[in-house]
Every structure is written in C-alpha cells, then in structure tokens.
Amino acid sequence: MHAFTKLIRLAVADDHPLVILAIEKLIANIPNIEIVCRAQDSTELVEVLATQECDVVVMDFFMPGGKYGDGIDLIRYVASRHPKAAIVVLSMMTDAELIAQALESGAKAMVSKQDRLELIYVAIVTVLAQEDYLGPSVRALLADANVANRVDLIRKKLTRRELDVIARYARGGNVTEIAKELGRSVKTISAQKCAAMRKLDLSTDAELYRFAFDSGLVQARRA
Template sequence: MLQSIRVVVADDHPVILLGAEQAMLKFPGIEVVARARQSTELIKALQTIPCDVLVTDLAMPGGQYGDGLPLIGYLRRNFPEVGIVVLTMLENPALLKRLGELGVIAVVHKSDDLSHIALAVQHVSRDIEYMSPQVRVALDSLRINNGGKGDEVILSKRELEVVRLFVSGLTIKEISGKLNRSIKTISTQKNTAMRKLGLDRDTELFQYAQGNGLLNLSARVPDDENDIGEPR
C-alpha cells in the first residue's frame, strides 16, 4: 500500500484553511497532518510533525518568522526536503518569478477551484511543477512582456527606498521632504521602479510590497557607493 502524502496547511483565514483541507480530503492518498494560522505555528509544526508537502498562504502576517518571500526563503533553507505549494491572491508576474527563483514549483491562485490545491500537492510530491489556471495566465503575461528574456528585476537603492516609504503610507510630497529630494525626482524614481517591476497601478505596488516582505522592513535604506551620482 502506498504511503499517504502528509500535508501541513497554513493560512491566516479560517475559511480558507478549512476549505483547503476539505478539498484535499476528497483526494485519496492525501493526509492533512497539521494546520497553522501564522508562521510561528507553521515552523513549530514542521519541526515536530513529519511532512511531505506544505500548502501555505503567501500573505500571512503576525508570526515570528514573517510572511511573503522572506518566509518562503526561510522554509527553503531550513526544510529543503518539504515541497511547497503557495496559495495567493496576488498575480503579479514579478512576484511569481521570484517564487520560482526560490525553488517553489507549485502556485495556486485562490480564485481558482480549490481542487487545484490537491492537484498541486500531488505534483509537488513527485517534484513536478504545477500552476493553477490564473497563475499560468500571469506567467504567460510575464514571458510575453519580457520577450522571452529571463533577466532579474533589480531596483536601485534609491528606488527601493522610495517604494518602501510609499507603501508605508507616505505621499510623494512627504517622501520628498523626508529624503530631501525634489518631488519630480521622487515621482520619477517611483515610476521607474514600477516600470521595472511590470506594475501599472499603485494597488499592484502595494501587493508586490506585501508579497516581498517590504512592508515588514525598515523603510530607510543606507546609502552606499552604488548610489553615487544618482540625482537628488
């Protein structure tokens, strides 16, 4: 008899947590062995309960280990033997690209049918990539916009600084005063960062910042020699 795929499910919304578990239980061969609502509970579960695949929300604030990409990076470093299925409402192509770079081969969008979670678990247990339909659309968009190129998106120190301050709630004018740069320069650096990330709207920038853990980090980025010569 084949051994069941042991799954830990993590999501800060009880309805999603229950729905994901119920959807997986409809598939024979999948066993939910633990549930978590934030990263502290999740890490404790992974440290104490044998697990083959983790199904985790990407935005899950409140725990000791954070959420978003920093948490995914921590999980890959400390539990490399555990396959990861990421659940998300975000569909920003740059964010999905970073998940792939971190070694995540399965992503399920929460707007897709919950059955895709179990399908993703089955694929990950065999080390096979799985992307739900909505995620696949976003990834196809990334490939089209990049013209097939796989260059990594890199923001300058000053662009990242402006993004962090903006998503923390400051206006362009307030950031200008805080950093002693002109409003035009701040606006240009924000727009350049959004263009590099493939974002069109401020709401997408907030989603990207949340998924990348930028909302949990210090807004001030120290200057270094890489900033020399950048306009103020």
C-alpha cells in the same frame, strides 16, 4: 483520483480559517493524505514543522503577523530548513515578478485563489512526482508578463521607425506599400527592415512573422 500507496503528510498555513476549512474538506475525500499541521501564521507553521515531518506544505503567500515573516522570506526559510517538504503557494497575488521570485526561492507550485480549489490537489500530486506546477491563472499572468517584457526589450533594441516598419510588415504590408504609407523611399524602408531584423537576430521573413506574433508585437488575425 489517484490513490497514494503511502500516507502523505500535509501542512496547511493560511491566515483565513475558512481557507483552511475548505482545504480540509477537499483533502477529507482523498485517501492517504492527512493534514498534520494547521497554521494561521509563520510562527505556528515553523513550530509544527520543527517537530512534525511533512511531505507537502500548502501556504498562503501573504500571511502577516508571524515572527518568521511571510512571502519570499517564509518560502526561503521553509525551503532551507525542510528541503524534503515540497512547497505549494496559494495566493491572490498578481505580481508576476513576485511569482518568479517565489519559484526561485523554493516554491514548487503556485495556485491562485481565483482558480478552482481542486487544483490544490493537482498541485500536490504534481510536486510529489518531483515536478513543478502552475495553476491556470498563474500561467496566464506569467505569459502576459513575458509578452510585455519581450515587447519592452524590442522597443529598447529598435528605433521607433524600425519598430513601426517591422510591425507593419508583420501585419502583411510589403516594403513598397509601407514606403507609400509613411512617405519614405522604398530604399529607406528596406534598410530599416533589415536593420531591425539584424538587431533581433532574424534571418528570414518567416522568422520575422513568427517573432512578431510570438512576442505579442502584433496580434494574430481572427478568422
């Protein structure tokens, strides 16, 4: 493990004492990191941060009961009043939109409680290097949400028939085959394919294939 040259002051806030205990055990094995704040709600966290400087704040997203709230409100509060303290959010959250809001509100890292506990250390090291960090479960969740959003955008831009045509084309069909399958003329299918590509700002078939797979419109075939 990386050894820090100066003492790193860590604040930990979670409404589950066992989570705090687990983080304490993890940090106990790491030189030059000291937990200077242990809080179970926003009231305790804010009160300690008012008197004790911290380099990193590891906080649960859902932590009800404190007078400063939790979630986005607490992230914004801490980020605005303690800009030098990097915020690492630890949560079971599965809402991609809330995750995006948390990052926009000041969180520098997000780790799922479903991931290995050791990733909290990875997040701490990363944010201290002035970089953002997303744990594997969080990255996967956001990636799935991005694919869903892109497909939704495609569906809004294209007609149902245009969408059907480019999906079939990207799966390996040609214009003649698609026309036969759908009972339409080759001219109609070609026109719908061209219209779809124009709406999606695609110029070549290679761009269409890449777009279809990258967007999740069609799935890559397994070998």
